[in-house]
Amino acid sequence: MVIAICMAQTREIDSLKQTINSAKEDTNKIITLLTLNYKLYNTEDDSVKLYYANYTKVLSEKLGHKKGLANAHTTLGTHYYFIGHYPEALKNYFIALKVREELHDRRNEASLHNNLGLVYYYQNNYSQALTHHFISLKLKKVLGDSNGVANSFGNIGNVYSDLNKLTEALKNHFAALRIQLEIQDKQGIANSYNNIGIIYDIQGNIAKKEDKKDSALSRYGRSLNLFFDALKLREEINDVEGITTSLAHIGGLYNNLAGFYPGKEAAKRYQLAEDYCFKALKLAKENEDLNNIKEASMHLSNIYDNTGKFTDALKYYRNFISARDSLLNEENTQKTVRLEMTYEFDKKEAASKLDREKKAAIASAESKKQKITIFSVCGILLVVIAFAIFAYCSYLQKQKINVEITKQKQVIEEKQKEILDSIRYAKRIQTALLTSEKYINRNLNKLHKP
Numbered sequence: 461m462v463i464a465i466c467m468a469q470t471r472e473i474d475s476l477k478q479t480i481n482s483a484k485e486d487t488n489k490i491i492t493l494l495t496l497n498y499k500l501y502n503t504e505d506d507s508v509k510l511y512y513a514n515y516t517k518v519l520s521e522k523l524g525h526k527k528g529l530a531n532a533h534t535t536l537g538t539h540y541y542f543i544g545h546y547p548e549a550l551k552n553y554f555i556a557l558k559v560r561e562e563l564h565d566r567r568n569e570a571s572l573h574n575n576l577g578l579v580y581y582y583q584n585n586y587s588q589a590l591t592h593h594f595i596s597l598k599l600k601k602v603l604g605d606s607n608g609v610a611n612s613f614g615n616i617g618n619v620y621s622d623l624n625k626l627t628e629a630l631k632n633h634f635a636a637l638r639i640q641l642e643i644q645d646k647q648g649i650a651n652s653y654n655n656i657g658i659i660y661d662i663q664g665n666i667a668k669k670e671d672k673k674d675s676a677l678s679r680y681g682r683s684l685n686l687f688f689d690a691l692k693l694r695e696e697i698n699d700v701e702g703i704t705t706s707l708a709h710i711g712g713l714y715n716n717l718a719g720f721y722p723g724k725e726a727a728k729r730y731q732l733a734e735d736y737c738f739k740a741l742k743l744a745k746e747n748e749d750l751n752n753i754k755e756a757s758m759h760l761s762n763i764y765d766n767t768g769k770f771t772d773a774l775k776y777y778r779n780f781i782s783a784r785d786s787l788l789n790e791e792n793t794q795k796t797v798r799l800e801m802t803y804e805f806d807k808k809e810a811a812s813k814l815d816r817e818k819k820a821a822i823a824s825a826e827s828k829k830q831k832i833t834i835f836s837v838c839g840i841l842l843v844v845i846a847f848a849i850f851a852y853c854s855y856l857q858k859q860k861i862n863v864e865i866t867k868q869k870q871v872i873e874e875k876q877k878e879i880l881d882s883i884r885y886a887k888r889i890q891t892a893l894l895t896s897e898k899y900i901n902r903n904l905n906k907l908h909k910p
């Protein structure tokens with residue numbers, strides 16, 4: 461059945477890849493890419509996942525598709541988170557968060573704050589981890605996301621536990637448990653039982669060192685009951701890794717309890733401790749679970765040391781060291797991979813930066829050239845416009861002067877006409893009033909005659 465499911469998933473992935481290769485660059489192609497990114501989550505190698513996540517990012521940027529861009533950066537952030545490349549995980553999560561804030565997508569904002577909290581937690585930056593988990597918690601409460609609220613309480617409890625603030629840790633784990641019981645989240649309930657059990661175990665160890673027998677027994681007893689409750693639920697949902705962890709915890713607790721009892725009672729508890737640790741070790745080896753191999757081997761070494769079986773104690777201590785070293789080697793390998801990826805990333809970033817600077821320099825030179833051309837043209841235009849304005853003003857002034865001269869000429873002509881008319885009129889009057897010389901002489905001659 462598993463093989464059939466894997467084959468079907470592989471065919472679906474191949475089909476999506478073919479669709480992407482032939483599809484035109486539009487929103488539908490982004491949606492197909494997002495579907496492929498989701499399908500690739502637990503399959504293919506890292507380079508394939510990175511290729512398609514970056515493809516989605518580039519196309520989303522080109523088309524201005526904000527949701528696609530946010531999803532692409534979230535996918536990249538999650539990829540880097542799982543391989544332990546935390547700076548790149550933070551970078552991509554923050555870019556995705558900014559886009560989600562622009563889109564007012566509160567649900568995905570809450571999810572991204574949760575992811576940022578986890579990254580900071582694994583960097584041991586507990587202050588920033590708490591900041592983002594509390595923001596996530598607040599958003600999830602507003603959204604009415606009960607499962608998300610419980611998850612945030614659990615994450616906050618884990619941070620406080622690492623800070624050795626056990627009271628605060630218990631407070632938040634119990635808050636998570638109450639919600640998980642209400643919504644019947646078996647996986648969540650089992651995890652909360654486990655987390656609370658671990659804290660009671662720690663408190664029992666503290667009381668034991670302080671020689672507070674009753675307090676230690678009380679804490680160990682509570683822890684044991686919670687580990688059994690968690691085991692039962694994990695068996696119901698077939699959580700193999702969780703079952704292995706619970707078995708190892710139970711074995712370790714029986715070993716702690718045995719020291720408080722004499723004779724047969726102690727032997728009985730040591731036997732139970734041994735049985736549960738062997739069950740845990742068997743499952744861990746079957747599933748190549750190095751962490752639980754290490755834990756079960758450590759408990760078995762302590763059990764045999766307490767019961768005087770020093771050869772067996774040494775044997776399982778060596779198993780513990782071997783598993784621990786293998787885990788360290790894996791971590792070192794991951795660190796090497798991270799360093800190589802960081803080097804490659806920085807190298808690409810440097811090349812990209814150089815290319816951007818070169819393009820920027822060319823663009824700047826072109827811009828300056830364009831500006832000089834524009835300023836020159838504008839200067840010439842301003843001179844032409846100024847000259848045109850001056851010529852037009854001169855023309856208007858000349859026209860005004862001509863009009864004035866014409867008016868003055870008309871006035872002068874009118875005055876001249878008036879003067880001439882007056883002279884003519886006076887002459888007519890004079891001519892009419894004065895007697896002619898001939899007339900006078902004729903009359904004088906008449907007077908001289910007898």
